[in-house]
Amino acid sequence: MRSVSGTSRLAAAPVEIQPRHRNGIGQLATLALFLLPAAIVYTLFVLVPIVQAVYYSFFKWNGLGGAPTNFVGLANFSQVLKDATFRGAFSHNMIILVLSIATQLPFAFALALLVRGGLRGRVVFRTIFFLPYVLSDVITGVMWNFIYKPSGGLLNSLLTIIPGFKPIGFLGDPHTVLTALFLVMTWKYFGLHLLLFLAALQNVPKEVEEAAAIDGASYWQTILWVVLPLMGDTARLSIYLSALGSIQIFDLVWVMTTGGPVSASDTMATYMYKFGFQRFSIGYGSAVALIIFAACLILSLIYQRLSRQQEIA
Amino acid sequence: MATESNASRQPGSSVLALGIKYFVAVGGAALIILPIVAAMLGGFKTNADLQTHPFSLPQPFVLTNYANILAGQSFWQQLLNSTLVMLATTLGTVILAAMPAFVFARMTFHGRNLLFNYFSLGLMFPITVAILPLYILLRNTHLVDSLWGIIIPQVAFGLPGNILILRNFFTAVPKELEEAAALDGCTTLGFFWRIMLPLVRPALAAVAVLTVVVSWNAFFLPLLVLNNQALWTLPLGVMQFQGQFGQDWAKVLAFVSLALVPTIIFYLLAEKQIVEGLTAGAVKG
Numbered sequence: 001m002r003s004v005s006g007t008s009r010l011a012a013a014p015v016e017i018q019p020r021h022r023n024g025i026g027q028l029a030t031l032a033l034f035l036l037p038a039a040i041v042y043t044l045f046v047l048v049p050i051v052q053a054v055y056y057s058f059f060k061w062n063g064l065g066g067a068p069t070n071f072v073g074l075a076n077f078s079q080v081l082k083d084a085t086f087r088g089a090f091s092h093n094m095i096i097l098v099l100s101i102a103t104q105l106p107f108a109f110a111l112a113l114l115v116r117g118g119l120r121g122r123v124v125f126r127t128i129f130f131l132p133y134v135l136s137d138v139i140t141g142v143m144w145n146f147i148y149k150p151s152g153g154l155l156n157s158l159l160t161i162i163p164g165f166k167p168i169g170f171l172g173d174p175h176t177v178l179t180a181l182f183l184v185m186t187w188k189y190f191g192l193h194l195l196l197f198l199a200a201l202q203n204v205p206k207e208v209e210e211a212a213a214i215d216g217a218s219y220w221q222t223i224l225w226v227v228l229p230l231m232g233d234t235a236r237l238s239i240y241l242s243a244l245g246s247i248q249i250f251d252l253v254w255v256m257t258t259g260g261p262v263s264a265s266d267t268m269a270t271y272m273y274k275f276g277f278q279r280f281s282i283g284y285g286s287a288v289a290l291i292i293f294a295a296c297l298i299l300s301l302i303y304q305r306l307s308r309q310q311e312i313a
Numbered sequence: 314m315a316t317e318s319n320a321s322r323q324p325g326s327s328v329l330a331l332g333i334k335y336f337v338a339v340g341g342a343a344l345i346i347l348p349i350v351a352a353m354l355g356g357f358k359t360n361a362d363l364q365t366h367p368f369s370l371p372q373p374f375v376l377t378n379y380a381n382i383l384a385g386q387s388f389w390q391q392l393l394n395s396t397l398v399m400l401a402t403t404l405g406t407v408i409l410a411a412m413p414a415f416v417f418a419r420m421t422f423h424g425r426n427l428l429f430n431y432f433s434l435g436l437m438f439p440i441t442v443a444i445l446p447l448y449i450l451l452r453n454t455h456l457v458d459s460l461w462g463i464i465i466p467q468v469a470f471g472l473p474g475n476i477l478i479l480r481n482f483f484t485a486v487p488k489e490l491e492e493a494a495a496l497d498g499c500t501t502l503g504f505f506w507r508i509m510l511p512l513v514r515p516a517l518a519a520v521a522v523l524t525v526v527v528s529w530n531a532f533f534l535p536l537l538v539l540n541n542q543a544l545w546t547l548p549l550g551v552m553q554f555q556g557q558f559g560q561d562w563a564k565v566l567a568f569v570s571l572a573l574v575p576t577i578i579f580y581l582l583a584e585k586q587i588v589e590g591l592t593a594g595a596v597k598g
Contacts, residue, residue: 030501031422034412038432038472041409045447045469046435052446063449111341114334127584128342131349134580134587135573136530138548142555142569143352146562152364154351187345192591199592248441251532255552269441269533276445277537285445293442300437 053293057286068283076287086288089259089266092178093295096267097246099182100189101239108193108238109231113223115194116201126198130191137188141255144184145171171257174264181253181265188252189245193238200234201227233307240303247295268292349573356567363563378567388571390543391550395529395575398463398546402528403521405468410475410520411513415505417476418483419491429480435473440466440534448537462538463546467528475520478593482516483509519590522583529576547572 057076061068080086115125132140147154150169159165170180204227212222250269253259259266259274266274268288276285355363356378357371366372382388417429440447447466448457456462486509494504510517532548539545545553554568580587 027420027422027501031416031420033502034416034505035428038409038413038476039428041465041469042432042435042472045450045466046438046443046472049443049446049450050438052449053443056446111337114337119334119338125338125342126588127581128345130584130588131577131580132345134526134530135576136532136548136551138530138532138551139569139572139576142551142565143348145555146352146355146566147348149562152367152562154348154367157367187348191345195588195591244439248439250441254536255532255555272441272445277448282445282449289442289445293438296439296442297437 050293053286053289056283057290059283060281061283062280063282064280072283076284077291080284080287080291085263085266086268086271088263089268089271090291092265093247093249093267095178096182096185096249097243100185100242100246104186104190104193104242105235105238108190109197109235112194112197112201116198126195129194132188133191133195135188137251138255140184140188141252144187145256148180172261174261177257177261177265181256184252184256185249189242192241196234196238197231200231204230236303236306240299243299244296247292247299268295352566352573353570355563356570358563360561360563363566375563378563379571381564382568382571387542387545387550388568391545391547392575394460394544395546395548398460398467398531399525399528401460401464402467402471403524405464406471406475406524407517407521409468410472411479411510411517412505413472414476414479415483415509418480419509420501432473432476435470436477438470440470444533444537447534451538457538458541458544459538460544463531463535466534467531471524471527475524478520479513479516482513486512515586515589516593518586519593522586523590525579525583526587529579547575 056068058071058073059068060070060072060076111129115122119125148156148170150156150167150172155170156167160167168176170176208226208230209222212226217226248269249267250273253265253267253270254273257265259270269292272285272288272292275281275288351367354371355367357374357376359373359375362372413432417425451457451462451466456465490508490512491504494508499507530548531546532552535546535549536552539549542553551569551572555565558564
């Protein structure tokens, strides 16, 4: 190894030789070598398209003929915001967001409390609960299409145990489709929140809980007033990830319903896909994309603000 | 130690509570496993059997659904395409994220913070927002219907988050190591390659493993970019297979189950890294 011979040279070598500071040109070359490849790929394929999305959103354009020419100002945006289908899609995103936070998180926390300590095969349970998270949305969606199938599907077959039950087309009925999709999302993403809460619970010092117990706090008092306040960071992160995912959701919906029946399960992303790629309204689709971005940005700002407040306090 | 009194007061200590605990945990686990097992068993059934007895074991037990898929070409082609995209994306992401992360953690120069913020800006843009112009860009650069059209954007969108994670790990390496290396006549490049990279190997593994999962499951971008059937990745193949054999559910379930196998194997092998990567990212982010 070269480093061994280098060490023996150490005693003789004058200390001021430090290649890193020897000359500015050398450092510049190193910087260029390390930064340029990433900077080029990132600029070209992330930032330029984002800027273009802003630019395109001011035009009526079908994506052909080099560059857009038909400038329409903010017309795309006002049209999107006026469209009842888009408003429906936006409300579906919001319903998914609220349901996810209101149900998945409390259940994940409760299960994390249950699974930690005192349960044999804890690792096996964690492995099982987290498995759906690594499956693709496509595989998940097709599997659940089978479960929800009106005739011969697993769920309907199970429900026929109830006397007088008539099979339901869960994904074909505008009244049930969102709930059905939400259940699949819960199946898939529940494990992530469980994992985060388990990790956070591990970081709660045993002494704190023991001290609370000695002071006469009951188990639930300890959880509510001692453990839960220590989980603030994780809870915030869980909520943020959940919200961000709900705003952008596309894959699962596209595989299971393509936004149907009659837009009953459209999300902002499936709406954008339909206009941008099926009808080739690039300008209009870009306006939708920017509205999705605005929603994400607002969430990020709220998240950052809450995290920072916590740090100060 | 107060553990004894403490433990006796926890609901988990009574037999009834322990029963509830296991009931909930086992019940939950069953809800996760059941759809997967049902799909795998469904692939061994005839359609008539699947229709009338969805919960029972296959009767008769047929191998043709699986055998036909394995004997055909498309499944293997899609598996190969997914693997190529995954390997290139992961390699590209790890290399292109590690180099700037090292520089941001270890070198001082004018505009370092500005450049770092420039990369971090990308954290705010999910691929969904950029996908329309990205498609036009790929079309103009003839990357539509090419696996590179998936690989390059996936690497690009993976950079901001992974640079951030790796920078934190590079920063944690003690400064003395660098001084010792410099005294030994080690160049910056040598220091990066021979000392830093081996030291942060667990972090690199976490980044790689998470990139593998994201790339393997990617659907939106491949859906747009790959029209040529010979280039399809597994998620596109599964989607298309469902559309093509819509009513032949036994066949569809067999295809889904086969597509599941690589993911499950990878998950069981790399669970530790996936979990550590996600929770480390969570703590740091």
